[in-house]
Amino acid sequence: MKNQWDTYAKVFEEGMGEGGDELHTKLINPLIFKFLGVYEGKRILDAGCGNGYLVKLLSKQAKHVTGADASKELLKLAKKRTQKITNIDYTEVNLLDPLPFAHASYEVVIANMVLQYLPQLVTFALESADVLKPSGQFIVLVDHPGHALFDRVQELAGKPNPKWLTRASYFTSGQRRKKSLWDKAILEYYHRPVQEYINVFTPYFKLEKMAELTSDSETPRILGLLWTKI
Structure with missing residues (x-):
């Protein structure tokens, strides 16, 4: 079944390119590499790898990088981007399903701006713990949910942010809609x-x-979390 990322793969590629858009190059990427520290010789899983821009960056020092994504179209772009790099492989997988990787096979799992698009996180949490080695790093970056608070303030002031198409309480979890991908798409998120x-x-x-x-x-824009496997 075609998902929203297959539909907007071309738009995503045009905006992200080789290293990510301005938000990624100025905020997201620096935080990922700060959390990583020294990662030379490590095996890394980029869960929700998109067009492979981060996979390519990581491959410069990592022993091996696996890119996993549910979008066939984004994986095509990722493979094309990194076709000459030998320490990379890709797997088509829905992050709501069991991960098809061996137990304790990675030192690092990264979920870069992907978890807000999953309806539930329990499966991914369990599966990530399974594929990580003891004391392995688990890095999560998402849109900061605090935007809901500021959106409410803007709404009360009579100037609602047109980006957020669904308005609800900060404490209310659930599916919402937003303008995204440089206002060229309307995406469902959680x-x-x-x-x-x-x-x-x-x-x-x-x-x-x-x-x-x-x-x-x-206003808060990105929430970053660095974990180690217990």
Whole structure:
């Protein structure tokens, strides 16, 4: 079944390109590599790899990088981007399903701006813990859910943000709609308060660091979480 990322794969590729858009190059990528630290010689799983831009960046030092994604169209772009790099492979997999990788086969699992598009996280939490080696790193970046609070303030002020097409309480989890991909697409996503992200991973991982990034010094934009496998 064609998913929304197959539909917008070309738009995604045009905006992200080789290293990501401005949000990624200025905020997201630096945080990922800060969380990673020294990763030379490590095996890394990029879960929800999209067009493979991060896979390519990671391959420069990692021993091996696996890109996993449910979108056939994005995987085609990823494979084309990295076809000459030998320490990369790709797997088509829905992150709601069991991961087809061996137990304790990776030192790092990265979920880069993908979990907000999954209707439930329990399966992915369990599967990520399974494929990680003991004390392995689990890195999560998502849209900061705090945007719902600021959107409510803007709405009360009579200036609602047109990006968010579904408006609900910060504490109300569930499916919503937003303008995304540089306002060229309308995507379905799942809002969760920060506590939900923390609680779903706590049984399997120890939280080491949390980062809240902003692009305008006022509103939270990106939530980053660094965990180690228990």
